[in-house]
Amino acid sequence: MxxxxxxxxxxxxxxxxxxxxxxxVNIEFxxxxxxxxxxxxxxxxxxxxxxxxxxxxxxxxxxxADVEELKYRLLYLESDGxxxxxxxxxxxxxxxxxxxxxxxxxMKDDILFDIILYKGEAIDVIPPTFLELKITETAxxxxxxxxxGRVLKPATLETDAKVQVPIFIEEGELIxxxxxxxxxxSRV
Amino acid sequence: xxxxxxxxxxxANMLKAVRSFFDLREVLEVDCTHLLDFxxxxxxxxxxxxxxxxxIKYLHTSPEYEMKKLLAKGSGDIYQIAKVYRKGEVGKRHAxxxxxxxxxxxxxxxxxxxxxTIKLIRxxxxxxxxxxxxxxxxxxxxxGIDPFTCDLTxxxxxxxxxxxxxxxxxxxxxxxxxxxFHIVTGFPPSQAALAKVDQTAKRFEVFVNxxxxxxxxxxxxxxxxxxxxxxxxxxxxxxxxxLDEAFLSVIGDLPDCCGVSVGFDRLMMLKLKKDSIHKTLxxxxxxxxxxxxxxxVPELST
Numbered sequence: 001m002x003x004x005x006x007x008x009x010x011x012x013x014x015x016x017x018x019x020x021x022x023x024x025v026n027i028e029f030x031x032x033x034x035x036x037x038x039x040x041x042x043x044x045x046x047x048x049x050x051x052x053x054x055x056x057x058x059x060x061x062x063x064x065a066d067v068e069e070l071k072y073r074l075l076y077l078e079s080d081g082x083x084x085x086x087x088x089x090x091x092x093x094x095x096x097x098x099x100x101x102x103x104x105x106x107m108k109d110d111i112l113f114d115i116i117l118y119k120g121e122a123i124d125v126i127p128p129t130f131l132e133l134k135i136t137e138t139a140x141x142x143x144x145x146x147x148x149g150r151v152l153k154p155a156t157l158e159t160d161a162k163v164q165v166p167i168f169i170e171e172g173e174l175i176x177x178x179x180x181x182x183x184x185x186s187r188v
Numbered sequence: 189x190x191x192x193x194x195x196x197x198x199x200a201n202m203l204k205a206v207r208s209f210f211d212l213r214e215v216l217e218v219d220c221t222h223l224l225d226f227x228x229x230x231x232x233x234x235x236x237x238x239x240x241x242x243x244i245k246y247l248h249t250s251p252e253y254e255m256k257k258l259l260a261k262g263s264g265d266i267y268q269i270a271k272v273y274r275k276g277e278v279g280k281r282h283a284x285x286x287x288x289x290x291x292x293x294x295x296x297x298x299x300x301x302x303x304x305t306i307k308l309i310r311x312x313x314x315x316x317x318x319x320x321x322x323x324x325x326x327x328x329x330x331x332g333i334d335p336f337t338c339d340l341t342x343x344x345x346x347x348x349x350x351x352x353x354x355x356x357x358x359x360x361x362x363x364x365x366x367x368x369f370h371i372v373t374g375f376p377p378s379q380a381a382l383a384k385v386d387q388t389a390k391r392f393e394v395f396v397n398x399x400x401x402x403x404x405x406x407x408x409x410x411x412x413x414x415x416x417x418x419x420x421x422x423x424x425x426x427x428x429x430x431l432d433e434a435f436l437s438v439i440g441d442l443p444d445c446c447g448v449s450v451g452f453d454r455l456m457m458l459k460l461k462k463d464s465i466h467k468t469l470x471x472x473x474x475x476x477x478x479x480x481x482x483x484x485v486p487e488l489s490t
Contacts, residue, residue, distance in 0.1 A: 007276060007278075028279055028280060029277065029278060029279025029280075029281075029282050030279070030360050030361070031232070031277060031279075031282060031360070032356050032359060032360050032364075032400060033393075033400055033403050034230055034231075034232060034233065034379070034381050034403075035232055035352070035353070035356035035359075035360070035379070036232055036349065036352070036353035036356040036357065037232060037276075037277070038356075038357065038360065038361075040361070054345070055345055055347065055357065055361065056347070057347060057348070057349070057353070058276070059276075
């Protein structure tokens with residue numbers, strides 16, 4: 001297994017700790033003037049998203065996690081998962097909704113997603129930061145209603161995501177949303 | 189004025205203030221060589237090698253040995269403001285090259301040097317009265333254990349550490365962050381460095397806002413004891429360093445004195461309220477992306 005010296009660890013690197021993949025959030029060098037040097041790292045478990053802090057002796061070697069991030073295009077949804085295809089290798093993979101979790105609401109076909117693979121198995125699917133999606137359901141806006149301070153209304157998008165949109169947006173329109181926050185960005 | 193030139197001006201002013209501080213006390217400024225024939229010996233400090241001519245030289249990790257040679261030859265009270273070099277020390281509070289203020293006072297007690305050190309620190313920062321605490325009291329207060337007797341294995345994340353490294357872990361991770369303005373004394377004899385030992389090491393460290401700022405010793409004079417400690421430190425290194433016999437041959441002539449070193453850049457960090465030492469260094473302006481995560485220099489960290 002590939003290894004890295006603790007001093008060379010940088011944010012974003014993937015480490016194997018206690019048989020789980022972690023991504024490095026930050027790293028700090030701690031050393032009393034004449035004493036032992038340590039590297040204190042904050043890491044996020046890629047399976048559970050739990051963030052923990054760990055300390056290692058400087059110059060110790062740690063195993064790198066077998067983690068890769070590849071771009072796959074969504075082909076279609078099945079009852080319990082989504083089927084993606086790699087644009088160049090045409091390799092297809094099925095990722096269970098258990099892995100996709102809350103990002104299921106952004107599963108739009110023909111869009112490129114980042115898929116995180118750990119030991120060859122998908123462990124996370126990350127949508128593009130911004131998506132253009134059609135509104136499939138929203139109540140008609142009532143003009144002049146802004147005076148009451150109510151400027152947003154609920155809407156359902158073609159992927160079943162529920163978002164808040166300005167009251168002037170109508171059913172059937174295409175809007176841009178931020179998938180990190182689920183917030184409306186603009187009309188397309 | 190741009191932020192960078194503002195920092196440069198402040199650095200210049202503080203360097204001037206430090207020089208006036210010592211002028212006033214009739215302590216002589218010296219500028220010893222930074223290029224040594226032999227590396228300084230500390231278990232946990234790696235020395236940078238440079239090719240000066242046909243021979244390899246070693247950049248000093250502190251001006252201690254060269255200043256002690258001068259003291260042994262009768263220089264009297266001396267101080268130095270020097271860039272010092274420590275291989276691989278890169279972090280928010282560590283730069284592989286940093287500025288150290290080091291001085292020696294003949295006939296001073298450790299207490300008197302502590303007072304003077306606090307006065308120097310006050311040139312930089314408005315501080316109240318420091319709390320004096322022993323190493324043992326610090327462990328008892330913040331961890332509820334006795335550092336001289338307690339088994340520390342369970343407290344140190346299962347790291348493979350010797351006793352002193354366990355103490356270093358606990359001190360740096362669990363105690364230091366709480367020390368807002370403290371003088372710590374009574375270090376374990378195994379961490380005496382080149383200080384005299386009388387049950388505990390006759391050393392002090394000053395901490396401000398959780399930063400190690402100053403490190404002072406009642407200076408060891410005995411040659412045999414120097415050799416014993418150098419061998420002990422060397423035995424913990426992957427590769428032992430050769431000894432500086434010129435230093436050892438005069439150390440017996442070192443007058444009774446206390447010495448201390450203070451991290452200039454860390455004081456600047458606190459004065460300027462910067463979260464990284466690199467934001468206070470003149471050489472960093474322009475290439476350290478200040479508002480982004482610290483740009484670590486990979487080739488220096490091996």
